[in-house]
Amino acid sequence: MTNQTLFIANISGQASPKTIQQLAKVTHENNGSWITSKINYLDDQLAGLIKIACPETKVEIIQSAFNQAEGLTCQFAQSQANKHAEDDIYQLRLDSQERSGIIQEISHILERERANILSIETQRLFLAGRQGINTNLFTSQFRITLPEQTNIKDIIAELEAITQGIQVIDLSATLKQ
Template identity: 30%
Template sequence: MKKLFIASVVGHIAPGVIKSLAEVTRRFDGEWVTSKVIKLDGHFCAMMKVAIKPEAEDELKSCLVSEFDGLHFIFEQVLVNSDSVSSSLHLSVDCGDRSGLTRDIVNILTNLDLVIEHMEFNRVHVSTIGQTVFSSRLNLAVPEGVSTESIVELLEGVTYDARVKVI
């Protein structure tokens, strides 16, 4: 039986770095169950859920750190707590921007005990209307007993012009 762990890596973007990380993982008979990569201003951050034979885990981690000395690694055990999660919910939130908006959205989700699986926030100044527009995409794990309608209603109340769409 394979063991699961999360590998997080941060560093400067270099050609083929993600491919090289995957090749090293395969060299130890490991596999990425899932992965996420974000690139921003010449840097990247990647998270991989790795499945590997327990006896190869420490050797793989040591090899990653030594072969990619310019990258920063964090390794964590997978936390499995899916008992209370009944469904996934994908939302978009669009509105005029204001100070504290991201914090208010995160507080609403946290107070509902929702697990934020992915969130992306963007702000764009629109000169034709003379204001900055806020747009976000959220992927949430929703526990039993919390309705989609209540989540949408609370998020629409975060500001007067908020539009929330289930996608």
């Protein structure tokens, strides 16, 4: 049996969905798989992170295909299997009025509680009415792990205290039901 390896491809530049499909095909043809991927397009630019598992003997071939993709800049980093059981990962969604410094406050609370932030995705939404933009909303989804002695309900209460009208939803509790 061939030894498996994990690495992360960090890609950016100009690329079409067809280019990304071709990179996935090369990975698959070399007995590899994309464990997880986050790919975002903004105008004609792409930025992405892809965690790839493949036989050690195929790493060079797959990475070479990424490096040869026209318009992309690629960097690679060794990775390892998740250290946490799926039950230990909390997925939270935070919705509130948009305001300056909210991400910094969220990060500070999580850091103070020794949470390990696995990912944060944020969006700012502009809701328009008949007179134009009426309100700016901020929404964020994040995945965290916590020390065993920390209660997720305490974290949620702290996050909800950031500002009036903020709502924090434990998606992991909803998904487990």
